[in-house]
Amino acid sequence: MVPRVKGTQDFLDLSLYNFVIDRMKKQLQFYHFVEIATPILESVDLFSRSLGLYTDVVTKEMFVIASADDEERICLRPEATASTVRAFIEHQVKPPWKVFSYGPMFRYERPQKGRFRQFHQINIEIIGAAALEQDVQLIKMLDRFFHEQLLLNNYALLLNFLGCFDDRKTYQLLLKDFLQGPRAGDICSMCLERKERNIMRIFDCKNPLCQKIYQNAPYIADCLCKKCAKEWRQLQDQLSLLSISYAYQPTLVRGLDYYNKTVFEFVSKNLGAQNAFCGGGRYDQLVGQLGAKEDQPSLGAAIGIERLLLLLEPFKDQLPLEKLPALHVIMPLTPAQYSLALLLADELQAQNLCVDILLAGDSLKSMMRKANKMGAAYALILGEEEQQTKTVTIKNMITGQEERILQIKAAAFVRK
Ligand code: HAM
Numbered sequence: 001m002v003p004r005v006k007g008t009q010d011f012l013d014l015s016l017y018n019f020v021i022d023r024m025k026k027q028l029q030f031y032h033f034v035e036i037a038t039p040i041l042e043s044v045d046l047f048s049r050s051l052g053l054y055t056d057v058v059t060k061e062m063f064v065i066a067s068a069d070d071e072e073r074i075c076l077r078p079e080a081t082a083s084t085v086r087a088f089i090e091h092q093v094k095p096p097w098k099v100f101s102y103g104p105m106f107r108y109e110r111p112q113k114g115r116f117r118q119f120h121q122i123n124i125e126i127i128g129a130a131a132l133e134q135d136v137q138l139i140k141m142l143d144r145f146f147h148e149q150l151l152l153n154n155y156a157l158l159l160n161f162l163g164c165f166d167d168r169k170t171y172q173l174l175l176k177d178f179l180q181g182p183r184a185g186d187i188c189s190m191c192l193e194r195k196e197r198n199i200m201r202i203f204d205c206k207n208p209l210c211q212k213i214y215q216n217a218p219y220i221a222d223c224l225c226k227k228c229a230k231e232w233r234q235l236q237d238q239l240s241l242l243s244i245s246y247a248y249q250p251t252l253v254r255g256l257d258y259y260n261k262t263v264f265e266f267v268s269k270n271l272g273a274q275n276a277f278c279g280g281g282r283y284d285q286l287v288g289q290l291g292a293k294e295d296q297p298s299l300g301a302a303i304g305i306e307r308l309l310l311l312l313e314p315f316k317d318q319l320p321l322e323k324l325p326a327l328h329v330i331m332p333l334t335p336a337q338y339s340l341a342l343l344l345a346d347e348l349q350a351q352n353l354c355v356d357i358l359l360a361g362d363s364l365k366s367m368m369r370k371a372n373k374m375g376a377a378y379a380l381i382l383g384e385e386e387q388q389t390k391t392v393t394i395k396n397m398i399t400g401q402e403e404r405i406l407q408i409k410a411a412a413f414v415r416k
Contacts, residue, residue: 007117038083044073050082052257054197076106080123095128114274125300158249203251219250277307326377
């Protein structure tokens with residue numbers, strides 16, 4: 001056997017997955033988002049120009065595809081924000097553009113619980129939205145979705161404010177100064193590298209000694225310009241106004257370079273090490289950075305579907321998942337009744353009834369056992385006598401009651 005590729009998975013039961021997608025689609029429509037789809041294949045350049053040359057995703061995690069002519073460097077998309085912005089620019093869409101999409105993303109990460117190389121996201125973007133109230137509304141929508149639609153309680157919203165790009169530049173110098181201070185020699189080799197290439201990511205380091213050192217580091221939310229400091233206060237006030245609970249997380253910087261101002265993550269202790277099941281924030285310069293004539297202040301978020309499923313799985317019985325239609329199983333007793341079984345099944349299926357036929361030549365007893373396992377509501381038995389009298393014997397699989405009726409009345413009978 002050739003096993004599946006490392007870090008991928010087969011979904012053998014999509015009921016919970018489809019439930020999440022269905023509910024989210026409905027929720028997003030209420031907030032006036034439109035569904036779009038962008039390709040899974042994109043240019044490598046799109047991501048190196050948007051996520052940042054020195055981010056983990058671009059340096060280590062891209063699935064780059066060698067094309068036959070080697071003319072274009074193509075990859076499997078690692079995320080959907082850059083693709084959405086590309087589509088916005090390429091189709092000259094007029095802002096504001098409130099869109100969502102969902103599908104597979106690909107990152108060459110070390111697989112572990114909740115971390116895959118092929119995973120799925122619901123991606124939500126608002127392109128052309130300067131007002132801070134949009135951030136609040138997006139966060140409220142997500143919180144409402146998790147809490148009210150999916151009945152989740154065991155999670156927290158982490159929030160930070162990265163300021164404008166000037167704030168970030170000033171802050172990075174400050175942080176560099178701090179890292180050149182007396183304890184700098186104690187930080188790990190990875191952090192030494194981060195210090196040179198992507199300094200704010202030092203906060204993501206799992207090394208306990210580094211974490212201890214960074215407790216005394218300056219935090220960006222304390223180094224904001226006047227305008228940003230005011231916005232940060234307003235953001236917190238408005239979140240409180242809408243009764244959204246959040247925790248200020250000064251070290252939350254997110255792994256992608258395009259963010260400024262608001263950044264957030266929804267996390268749950270029940271997930272283990274990979275605890276974020278949704279992340280997002282503002283990216284006011286990405287549209288310009290990717291080639292549009294004008295910048296468009298924008299924001300968005302992505303939900304990691306696998307992690308959401310991990311949270312929902314233990315109590316999925318409490319969720320109103322779509323019920324399968326009742327199943328009716330036709331049992332021809334000998335091959336002489338196979339054609340009749342086919343005709344009867346076709347008649348019932350044409351009337352939108354869910355029907356299967358047992359055609360393996362089993363005894364009635366064994367067909368009954370199979371039908372039971374399949375969770376059938378009715379068994380429809382066709383023997384020689386039924387064939388001759390144009391009847392069918394129908395057995396209620398729960399009560400065990402049997403009745404013989406005309407074949408033409410079978411649909412009406414099982415429907416009631
Ligand atoms: P991200 O934080 O990289 O953000 O991913 C969002 C979510 O996708 C994560 O919180 C996590 O639940 C899930 N995720 C990420 N990597 C994996 C993985 N290897 N296996 C399983 N799940 C994973 C973004 O992708 C941004 N584009 C979000 C965004 C949209 N920001 C603005 N607009």
